[in-house]
Amino acid sequence: MSPIRWRVIRWIFLVAGLLSLTGCWDRRETPELAIVGSIGLDAGDEGRVLVSLEVIHADALARGPGPVSVPSKVVAWVFREEGRTVLNAIRNVETRTSRRMFVGQVNTVIFGQNLARQGIRRYLDVFERQSQFRRSLILNVCDTGAGLLQRPLIEDIPSRTLSGQANTALYAGKTVVVTLNEFLRTLAEPGIEPVTSHTAGRQTRDAMVKRLGESVRQKNPSVMRPQPFTADEMPEGELPPDSPVLDPLREAGTGEEMEGITVVPGIAVFRGDRLVGFLDGAEARGYLWAAGRIRGAILEIPSPLPGIEVLALEVIRVQSSIEPQISGQKIRIKVTIGALLEISEVPVGFVMSQDTVGRIEEAANEFIRREVYRTLRRVQREYKSDIYGFGQAVYRKDPRLWRRLEDDWNRHIFPHLEVQVQVRSNIRSSALLLRDPR
Amino acid sequence: MKGKELSPSQITAMVALPRITIMMMFMPSITRGNALHDGWLAALISVGAGLILAALAAGLAARFPDDGFGHFSKVVLGRLLGAVAALLLASFYYLLVIMWVRQLSILVVSVILERTPGWVVGLSMLVAGLYGAFLGPGPLGRAAVVLMLLVGLSVVVGLTSLHGSGAMDFSYLKPVLARGWRPVMVAAVSPTFWFATTASTSLVLTRFCTRPQEVPRAVLKGTLISGLVLVLLVAAAISTFGPRKAAEQLSPVHSMARTVFLMGIMERVDIVLFTIWIVAIAFDLALFLFATATVVGDALGVRWRSVLGFLGAGIAAVASLQVLDVFTLGTLLSIPATAMVMATVHVGLVGIVFLVAAIRRQGERT
Numbered sequence: 001m002s003p004i005r006w007r008v009i010r011w012i013f014l015v016a017g018l019l020s021l022t023g024c025w026d027r028r029e030t031p032e033l034a035i036v037g038s039i040g041l042d043a044g045d046e047g048r049v050l051v052s053l054e055v056i057h058a059d060a061l062a063r064g065p066g067p068v069s070v071p072s073k074v075v076a077w078v079f080r081e082e083g084r085t086v087l088n089a090i091r092n093v094e095t096r097t098s099r100r101m102f103v104g105q106v107n108t109v110i111f112g113q114n115l116a117r118q119g120i121r122r123y124l125d126v127f128e129r130q131s132q133f134r135r136s137l138i139l140n141v142c143d144t145g146a147g148l149l150q151r152p153l154i155e156d157i158p159s160r161t162l163s164g165q166a167n168t169a170l171y172a173g174k175t176v177v178v179t180l181n182e183f184l185r186t187l188a189e190p191g192i193e194p195v196t197s198h199t200a201g202r203q204t205r206d207a208m209v210k211r212l213g214e215s216v217r218q219k220n221p222s223v224m225r226p227q228p229f230t231a232d233e234m235p236e237g238e239l240p241p242d243s244p245v246l247d248p249l250r251e252a253g254t255g256e257e258m259e260g261i262t263v264v265p266g267i268a269v270f271r272g273d274r275l276v277g278f279l280d281g282a283e284a285r286g287y288l289w290a291a292g293r294i295r296g297a298i299l300e301i302p303s304p305l306p307g308i309e310v311l312a313l314e315v316i317r318v319q320s321s322i323e324p325q326i327s328g329q330k331i332r333i334k335v336t337i338g339a340l341l342e343i344s345e346v347p348v349g350f351v352m353s354q355d356t357v358g359r360i361e362e363a364a365n366e367f368i369r370r371e372v373y374r375t376l377r378r379v380q381r382e383y384k385s386d387i388y389g390f391g392q393a394v395y396r397k398d399p400r401l402w403r404r405l406e407d408d409w410n411r412h413i414f415p416h417l418e419v420q421v422q423v424r425s426n427i428r429s430s431a432l433l434l435r436d437p438r
Numbered sequence: 439m440k441g442k443e444l445s446p447s448q449i450t451a452m453v454a455l456p457r458i459t460i461m462m463m464f465m466p467s468i469t470r471g472n473a474l475h476d477g478w479l480a481a482l483i484s485v486g487a488g489l490i491l492a493a494l495a496a497g498l499a500a501r502f503p504d505d506g507f508g509h510f511s512k513v514v515l516g517r518l519l520g521a522v523a524a525l526l527l528a529s530f531y532y533l534l535v536i537m538w539v540r541q542l543s544i545l546v547v548s549v550i551l552e553r554t555p556g557w558v559v560g561l562s563m564l565v566a567g568l569y570g571a572f573l574g575p576g577p578l579g580r581a582a583v584v585l586m587l588l589v590g591l592s593v594v595v596g597l598t599s600l601h602g603s604g605a606m607d608f609s610y611l612k613p614v615l616a617r618g619w620r621p622v623m624v625a626a627v628s629p630t631f632w633f634a635t636t637a638s639t640s641l642v643l644t645r646f647c648t649r650p651q652e653v654p655r656a657v658l659k660g661t662l663i664s665g666l667v668l669v670l671l672v673a674a675a676i677s678t679f680g681p682r683k684a685a686e687q688l689s690p691v692h693s694m695a696r697t698v699f700l701m702g703i704m705e706r707v708d709i710v711l712f713t714i715w716i717v718a719i720a721f722d723l724a725l726f727l728f729a730t731a732t733v734v735g736d737a738l739g740v741r742w743r744s745v746l747g748f749l750g751a752g753i754a755a756v757a758s759l760q761v762l763d764v765f766t767l768g769t770l771l772s773i774p775a776t777a778m779v780m781a782t783v784h785v786g787l788v789g790i791v792f793l794v795a796a797i798r799r800q801g802e803r804t
Contacts, residue, residue, distance in 0.1 A: 013565060024558070025551065136698065179697075181605055181678065185610075185680035189610075
């Protein structure tokens, strides 16, 4: 090809390429968008869904060099709208906002209890189908209403608080973090039922500590003692009734009690896509042992050692396996749990030796076994939902047998399933202390 | 030597790259079937079978180191039959390009640019593809190596991030052969022929290679690399979505990218990965347009660049027809239809030429 002709062809391609780079029909600039951080879904009137959108006030969060402006006290708005579908409710919100809702940054979806008990599959479709939503967003069930959770704590915005809480609560060993992807996967697979984390608005004994000079709504003035104050002037015998020492749960002298915050007390249990109940505290842990989903926890176990009432063990790592044992028509499930623990807090009188470690391991085994059985009994009898995946284990071992059992599994087989729990604890260390610090 | 512009390593990249990028759109043929948990086994089997078909194509090409398929098919089958065989192969490549343009524009407007008309996406890809094809084998080879590095990086980063996000549960890769061999073998048919399709480009590329005797090895290496990626991606899709949800995904690779979340660092990694893959698909278009043009040019005795102009105009016209959606989508998602088309080309067409060439050679020896 001659150089001139070749040059002409190149120019044609260049111009054609430039024409296609002028922009697209989907162009949206950041100032035109309202960034949604989390979405709450509650049961609305007449079968509709009440959608709460937490729209982040980006200007209020802006940090960086430049003149310091007074930060806005409003960090987010919660827009609420009802609709027969989630997407229509979101669009309806846009009738009163100057910006379009951008849902690409949604990291948490909260379902109110009422709606979750009716079934959530139809509402999950939009999050799965619309490519703007991430499949990694975290699902929660709130035992009151989803819209009540919009309160930031430590973090700047409510949604970041919620997603952060879900992750930190994992290390308390009382909940799970379940993403949209995992929920949908579990829902679709045979022999296992989904769970999500359980969140709730609760009053606590926590207090906000404010800067010196900031006004504090102090309901209990007795916590402030007049100066001068010396130890020599302390009255002997009983302390006066207004002494702060007598009631450590009253407001801190420098702050005020918080009215109510979001907590993550446990797990929400589903059968299919319907919420059937909650497992909180030790009950949640009873499930987590068997499912091998504990990231960390502190166990207060009754001490097997004389003169010591209780021991605190920290859970470092847990592994579990579920093995179905099938003989003829009889199915037994064997759950084996391996826990790596550390002695983290003991009262006086503790002496570390091979014998004491062995006895503590035995006590820990029994403690864990009891927790597992207690939860298992409730899940089998009350919830009738195989959240452990025992059915899935049967399916994987014998798919043909599973095909015969599948329809009756949750209703008739799982509630009466014989489960044998074997726990093997291993105490790794006692934080480098052989004796208690007397 | 004039026209010898490709090194064997570039041919490896040119064979591997289209097969890997196809997975973004065509993996459903494995995960959608009844193999369920055993889909990764189907992928593994398809790699083995694909290697055999790749060896067939590369072996045939190596026998004619200085000729393209359009030339040597006439030598082997005779003037008329050879030209028909060459035009059939070219039609197959051309069909693939049309399907690619159409399917890619549907995919892009479905997941990213929802309000942008599909023809804008298709036309942009077509312009990029045609320009790449016009540049010829040398620039295509160099682009393949660079893109291979980018796509390889995107696969490694994507899978590592996915695993780091805690989204994968490898227990879903069991049971092995719960439903017997049949669904696994059926699921393996379509990916096998995709391996054969990309390997068959060696029938066109060998004559541009500086060391044609090394082409078979380069083709097998490319097939093996892309096979490894296929097995990894299928296993990742099954363990991320579970076999039943994986079967619902039209583009499991895109959905996997949507699942990645690493502590807020890689929040929208899907967009980055998607961009890399789209650029790589533009390369695929360029390669197959180039292959089509050279085969037609050789068969009809005209210059391949002249053919390319007609092909480009033709694609724009054909790909803009909405009626094709029924055909393209049906073919891409239907295992038997895809398998039939590809088996006809690879076993029927290339196989016949290979067989006749082998018989003739045997005859000459005796």
